[in-house]
Amino acid sequence: MSELTAELPAFTNKTLRAAIIDLDGTMIDTADDFVAALNGMLARIGTKATERDEVIGYIGKGSENLIRSVLAVRFSALEATTKFDDALAIYQTEYARINGQRATLFPEVTEGLKALRDLGLPLACVTNKPHRFAVELLTKFGLAEYFKVVLGGDSVPQKKPDPAPMLIACERLDVLPREAVAIGDSENDALAGRAAGMATLTVPYGYNHGKPVHLVKSDGIVSSLLAAAQAIAATMAAPDAPGATTSTD
Secondary structure: OOOEEEEEEOOOOOOOOEEEEOOEOOOEEOHHHHHHHHHHHHHHHOOOOOOHHHHOOOOOOOHHHHHHHHHHOOOOHHHHHHHHHHHHHHHHHHHHHHOOOOOEEOOOHHHHHHHHHHOOOOEEEEOOOOHHHHHHHHHHOOOHHHOOEEEOOOOOOOOOOOOHHHHHHHHHHOOOHHHEEEEEOOHHHHHHHHHHOOEEEEOOOOOHHHOOHHHOOOOEEOOOHHHHHHHHHHHHOOOOOOEEEEEEO
């Protein structure tokens, strides 16, 4: 594995108090679930199927954006608007049926969550996925126990990259935004975290709307959630340093 470096702003044991983690593309590879649910919907409305390479460019901005994006390349603007409500309802039914069946856990996720918990950091999962689907997925993969707070795309009026979900998560964790770090796989996660006043870390293996992860402006790229925990631990262990750097192989 290539060397990846995380450089976090200065934190101390007294000031870093929580971590907020994305779901799709960060903890769990759900792209094939999306493909299956979308294809079930597309078949029912009578148009061509989609594939993983198309879908990963749409993941991360919520179900509504996912459906609009898929319809936009298959119908005229007027037809896509007309079909949207029915398509979304069908998709939600299809997704509920297969949620987690084709998904896989990314490497070192469980180990990373355990390490973050061992650092004494309460955790929140903030995702643009509908809340009920997020909770079901976390439970299916044995991850729900690690999270004090789970916010979905329908939990608050705004979705990432708006900072509102991140701010609400911090409030429910009883921490200030500057005391938390946001970990995700996409520009949405970094933008939301930065706008909320949080530190941000990015993993390189997710979706990022089909764009190279190195284009994301975050405080560092880490190879996994375990590497993120190690970077955070190293920073917390050096309270007098202006910053900290750690590398993982």
